[in-house]
Amino acid sequence: MEATNPDGDLRIEMLDYYNLVVDHNIHSPTGASPRAVYIGVRFCNDxxxxxxxxxxxxxxxxxxxxxxxxxETVSSGPYTGSFSFTHEGGTADATRYIGTLAPGECVVQYWLLSYPLLDANNNRVTGSKPDPSDDLRLRYDVWATAKxxxxxxxxxxxxxxQLRAVIAANANKIWPNTTSKVPNEL
Structure with missing residues (x-):
């Protein structure tokens, strides 16, 4: 398979997500953590x-x-193993028929993916909390075909x-991987 984005008038626009939350207290009784995310993607006819x-x-x-x-296979570090997203709707849900896109029209599709929190040895997949360089990173691809x-x-x-260790109650305080910044608390 070989494709580009955009290809002719067909364009894919990924909606912005950079970090996924893994609760820092996951090993404690109160450490329930988010473990899934809706991925949104816009498909456009330009x-x-x-x-x-x-x-x-x-x-x-x-x-x-x-x-x-x-x-993603990690062979050394604070966690080890092979990791990937899991498609919660099953593989059949990962292909969507959009039909016809009118000139200038865009359609957004959402998919529910879950992600790992711990490796097979019960180690958090985020490494050291203050060091984002040892956090697990997972990739997903999106592609579209049309006539x-x-x-x-x-x-x-x-x-x-990137899977980031935070206290889930502070999930909106994650330092972004971009040049933007969350405002200081009052």
């Missing part, structure tokens, strides 16, 4: 003609496996998310 037979997929683009995600007046189009994009 052209003057309708795009027909539009399909959207999420998973591992290189392997061509909707609903099966790239595996523009019978001409096939194929676009793809990917994103890597």
């Amino acid at each position: 052209g003057a003609n309708p795009l027909e037979d539009v399909y959207a997929h999420i998973g591992d683009f290189t392997a061509g496996t909707p609903g099966i995600y790239p595996v 523009d007046n019978g001409t096939p189009l194929a676009a793809d994009d990917s994103k890597t998310l």
Whole structure:
């Protein structure tokens, strides 16, 4: 499979997510942690003609496996093992038929993915709390196909998310991986 983003008038826009929360207190009785995220992706027709037979997929683009995600293997460090997202709707849900996109139209699709919190040895997959460089990072790919007046189009994009150790009650206080900043508390 080979695609680009955009391809002709077919464009994929990943909605912004950078960090996933793993509660720092996960080993305590009060350490219930978020373990899933809705991934949102916008599929757009930037052209003057309708795009027909539009399909959207999420998973591992290189392997061509909707609903099966790239595996990150960590062999040394504070946690070890092979990790990936799990598609909560099953592999059939990872392919969506959008149908026709009118000129200028965009459609957003959401998929529910779960992510690991601990390795097989019960170690948190975020390493040391103040050091983001040892946090687990997981990738997902999104791709779409369409026909523009019978001409096939194929676009793809990917994103890597970082699992961050925070106290879940402070989840909105995570320092972003971008140049933006959360305002100071009053």
